[in-house]
Amino acid sequence: MSKSRTAETGTEAPESASVTRVRADAARRGLDIEPRRLDDSTRTAEQAAAACGVSLDQIVKSIVFREAGSERHVLFLTAGGNRVDPARAAELAGAPLGKADATSVRMVTGFAIGGVAPLGHLTPIDTWLDPRLLDFEVVWAAAGTPHHVFPVSPTALAAAIGATVAAFTA
Numbered sequence: 001m002s003k004s005r006t007a008e009t010g011t012e013a014p015e016s017a018s019v020t021r022v023r024a025d026a027a028r029r030g031l032d033i034e035p036r037r038l039d040d041s042t043r044t045a046e047q048a049a050a051a052c053g054v055s056l057d058q059i060v061k062s063i064v065f066r067e068a069g070s071e072r073h074v075l076f077l078t079a080g081g082n083r084v085d086p087a088r089a090a091e092l093a094g095a096p097l098g099k100a101d102a103t104s105v106r107m108v109t110g111f112a113i114g115g116v117a118p119l120g121h122l123t124p125i126d127t128w129l130d131p132r133l134l135d136f137e138v139v140w141a142a143a144g145t146p147h148h149v150f151p152v153s154p155t156a157l158a159a160a161i162g163a164t165v166a167a168f169t170a
Helices: 017-027 043-053 085-091 102-109 131-135 154-161
Strands: 003-006 013-014 059-067 072-081 097-099 127-128 139-142 148-152
Touching: 017 148, 043 059, 043 139, 043 148, 059 085, 059 102, 072 085, 072 102, 072 131, 085 127, 102 127, 127 131, 127 154, 131 154, 139 154, 148 154
Parallel strands: 059 139, 072 127
Antiparallel strands: 003 013, 059 072, 059 097, 139 148
């Protein structure tokens, strides 16, 4: 079993199945990531930024929407301080969208809200990336649980997951 290093104590603990899935998918896509377990929750962008010691916009928020009347889900990766504009998101997705509920998010991605990683999903998902994230050399994304994050180049992340860079924030 893989181990996950706790940032605050430096000790190792068994890695969750979700984090292992994220790590494996990243490796398959050519990304070398090192998930870190934080003692504090990273359910919100503000909590994650404080725990990682970075600016709010260096946190990658994973916002999942569901196409109206469909099982199709889409993912918008946005800078921590930005909000997804639903009209712009729907225009990019080519369909009316509504916020996905916690059950459908877990069903499609395999992750609980607050820990949705940009990769390692159970099913393929169309993904868009906020251009604001490209202003940073390194950003921090959820690694499959509300307590795990990983640093990554936003350019490398976008390329690895095939995200479309587009303006969709309010």
